[in-house]
Amino acid sequence: MMYAILDIETTGGKYNEEGITEIAIYKFDGHKVVDQFISLINPEKPIQPFVVNLTGINNKMLRNAPKFYEVAKRIVEITTDCIIVAHNASFDYRVLRTEFDRLGYEYERQSLCTVELSQKLIPDQKSYSLGKLVRSLGIAISDRHRATGDAQATVKLFKLLLSKDIEKTILTETVKLDTKKKVNDKLLRLIENLPSATGVYYIHRKDGGIIYIGKSKNIKKRVTQHFTNENRKSRKIQEEVINVTYEITGSELVALLKENEEIKRNKPKYNRTFKRTKFNQALYEFTDENGYLNLQVKKVDRRKKSITTFTNRQQAKSFMYRWAEEYNLCLLYLDLDNNNEKCFKNTTQKCNGACIQEESIDTYNDRVRELIFKHTFRNKNMMIIDRGRDIDEQSVILIEEGKFMGVGYFNLNHQINNINILKSIITPMEHDKDAQHIIQSYIRQHKRLKVVPLDKNKIDS
Known part of the structure; x- marks a missing residue:
């Protein structure tokens, strides 16, 4: 999918009598700018004084600039097979x-307006003028009211809008418009x-509708598997597919969360009824008759509040043994030892003796609470920082009050240090047990992840 994101400065004046004084066009493939054209243009008519004050472009600057007919061919070339995107x-x-x-010359292109898209996807903003809107989103803008600066800001805004478009209406409509499809060698x-990158991919049928959504650390490799597999579902997809679009996420965790959310929202026919994220074991706590905190892995009971969830019992046991070592906890109180008197660790002098009441209740329970606090979402306010889509970008996942x-x-950094800007750049997503399991499981298995606690007072302010 190609977009021509542009901004035009004019002389001002009567409707349909304006002349172009400057144009900036960035050809954008949905992920990065692949071509650009920027030029001052001699409008062959005077610029209105208020426009000179606004843009800083005056008649003298344009005297030796090319006239429109001299750049028209380049504008046609860079926007061919593109959808025009502009603010207003x-x-x-x-x-x-x-x-x-x-x-x-009859110039016809499909167009998208970032004002209209912003009103739909980023509601309740005080202003949708380009300058005020991008500043409220923490997007840097320079050379305001000059074509280059405004067009660059529109590129960044449009990139944000694409990631916020959970319903995928932008992609669906633009795929529908793109009729240049060949059957031969289409796969x-x-x-x-397709890129060999981490993200979410969308398989479309002829009318642009999405028939399958998937996630992969290598989109190209995964889609190749769909197109080469011989099973019934893969053959059906191969027959119906007319296009594959994708969203690079950089972060595998973001890709997992987007896949979970978007399959449930879009209900693609070949994802069938989306199977819930597979987890059937959960960690629960209780205080025994002696006052010691016990942890126990049991089958998920959605009526009870769990500390965290696991894909299966084997995975759960593996983590429990690891935590027994890390927090120096008693195997008996983790339901990992059937001995009713004292745990195996105690016999090897690696237990402080809680199982035979030699260690104080408070000292032991403090370590258990430390484990619980680290691995639960309860009432937590935090950010999870992970890889971004580019080398100078990072992703952020927001948790508020455990949600x-x-x-x-x-x-x-100021985009995440200011809670209002942070909330404005976040694409809202549904909190459910599946999303919670995805996040908790990913944090457990990826120690490099940066988890940053948030000040509750700042969130409320």
Whole structure:
């Protein structure tokens, strides 16, 4: 999918009599800028004084600039097979078409407006003017009211909008518009256009509808498997697929969460009824008759509050033995030793004697509570920082009061240090048991993850 994200500065004046003074076009493939065209343009008419004050572009600056007809061919080339994207697209697209009309050329493109998309995907903003909107989202903008600065800010805004578009309406509509599909070698062509990167992929049918959603650390490799497998589902997908789009997430955790959310929202036919994330074991706590905190792995009971969940009993036992060592806990009180008198660790002098009441209740229980606090979501406010899509970007997952709020991306630390900006860049997502299990399980298995506690007072402010 190709987009031509542009901004145009004009002379001002009467409707349909404006002339273009500057244009910036960034060809964007949904992930990165792949081409660009930036130029001052001689409008062959004077600029309105208020526009000179606003943009800083004056008549003298444009005297030796190319006239529109001299750059028209380049504009046609860079926007061919692209959807025009602009902030207040009706204005930019109208002015562009008017200039081409004067040359006797019929210029037609599909268009998307980032004002309309922002109103839908980022509601309740005080202003949807480009400058105020991107500042509220923590997006840097320079050279305001110049084509280059405004177009670059629109690229960053559109990238954010694509990641916030959980319903995938932008992708569905644009795939529907793209009719240049060839049947011959279509699978090979689709695979060639995919990246070997971590993210979520969407398999579309002819009308743009999504028939399958998946996640992979290598999108190209995983889709190749769909297109080469001989099972019934894979053959059906191969028959119906007309396009594959994708969203690079950088973070595998973000990809897992997006897959979980978007399958439930979009209900693609070949994901069938989405099987819940497979976890059937949970960790529970209770205080025994002597006052010691016990931990026990049992089959999930959705009526009870668990500390954390596990994919299966074998995984649960593995972590329990690891935690017994890490926190110096008694195997008897972790339900890992059938001896009714004292645990095996005690016989090897590796237990402090809680199982035979030699260690104080408070001292032992403090270590258990430390484990519980680290591995539960209860009432926690925190951010999980992980890889981003680019080398200078990181992903962030927000947890408030033990509830998963959503995911986002940031380049600058002030975007996550300011809670209002942090919340504005987060794409809201549903908190459910599956999402909670995905996050807790991922944190357990990836020690490099940065988990940052949040100040409750700052969140409320």
